[in-house]
Amino acid sequence: MLHVLAVDDDQSALSDLSSLLREDDRIERVSTAPDAVAALREMVQMAGAGERLDGLFLDIRMDGLDGLDRARFISGFPVPPKLVFVTAHDRGAVQAFDLQAVDYLLKPIRAERLAEAVRRLAARSPKPAADVIPVELGGRTRFVSQQAVLYAEAQGDYVRLHTADGGYLVRMSLGALERRWAASGFVRTHRSTLVNARYVSELRHDDGRVLLLVGDEQVPVSRRHTRLVREQLVRHLSGHL
Numbered sequence: 001m002l003h004v005l006a007v008d009d010d011q012s013a014l015s016d017l018s019s020l021l022r023e024d025d026r027i028e029r030v031s032t033a034p035d036a037v038a039a040l041r042e043m044v045q046m047a048g049a050g051e052r053l054d055g056l057f058l059d060i061r062m063d064g065l066d067g068l069d070r071a072r073f074i075s076g077f078p079v080p081p082k083l084v085f086v087t088a089h090d091r092g093a094v095q096a097f098d099l100q101a102v103d104y105l106l107k108p109i110r111a112e113r114l115a116e117a118v119r120r121l122a123a124r125s126p127k128p129a130a131d132v133i134p135v136e137l138g139g140r141t142r143f144v145s146q147q148a149v150l151y152a153e154a155q156g157d158y159v160r161l162h163t164a165d166g167g168y169l170v171r172m173s174l175g176a177l178e179r180r181w182a183a184s185g186f187v188r189t190h191r192s193t194l195v196n197a198r199y200v201s202e203l204r205h206d207d208g209r210v211l212l213l214v215g216d217e218q219v220p221v222s223r224r225h226t227r228l229v230r231e232q233l234v235r236h237l238s239g240h241l
Contacts, residue, residue, distance in 0.1 A: 001028035
């Protein structure tokens with residue numbers, strides 16, 4: 001089952017497209033956005049929450065924006081959604097397929113033609129990526145690799161990802177991040193801390209406290225988590241011998 005995002009600044013056209021998409025049994029969820037900027041914001045939030053996005057139905061001509069240019073930026077995502085361009089003009093088809101679009105639909109969209117586009121999308125749907133987190137930095141989006149993260153720390157409604165080159169705030173819960181990364185060697189050491197086991201070089205006892213040396217940082221382990229942390233670190237180490 002597919003999750004797709006439809007983008008068009010013509011509300012009537014967007015409504016018609018989303019209605020047709022929802023009638024297709026192969027599509028589980030249809031999200032919408034009124035322009036490419038809103039679509040990009042939606043995609044960043046989805047990626048940050050670990051949500052899958054299989055396809056993007058993108059109108060080429062929108063006020064103030066070129067859909068092809070936006071598509072080139074979207075193609076820079078680690079695992080971008082498959083593109084289906086929607087337009088009232090046949091100009092731009094060559095550039096669209098240069099961007100590896102799976103289809104190019106002309107308005108008004110016929111149901112049988114849209115069904116063919118969905119078939120192509122389903123046949124070439126990518127596997128979801130779970131190894132990067134998109135981070136907004138002053139109008140830019142940076143993709144922080146999972147394995148670049150030394151540890152993650154809960155800060156209110158946000159999580160700070162600590163890497164060798166700095167910290168990055170993302171709006172998500174530490175619990176969601178733990179579920180997403182637990183199978184990749186991340187260990188819960190405290191109710192507010194998640195540590196990447198590959199960067200743990202020492203386990204220390206200091207005045208009754210247990211500390212992990214993670215890179216150059218000392219990260220505390222709560223008493224409640226101490227036994228489990230030991231077991232997980234031993235298991236992680238044995239799996240890499």
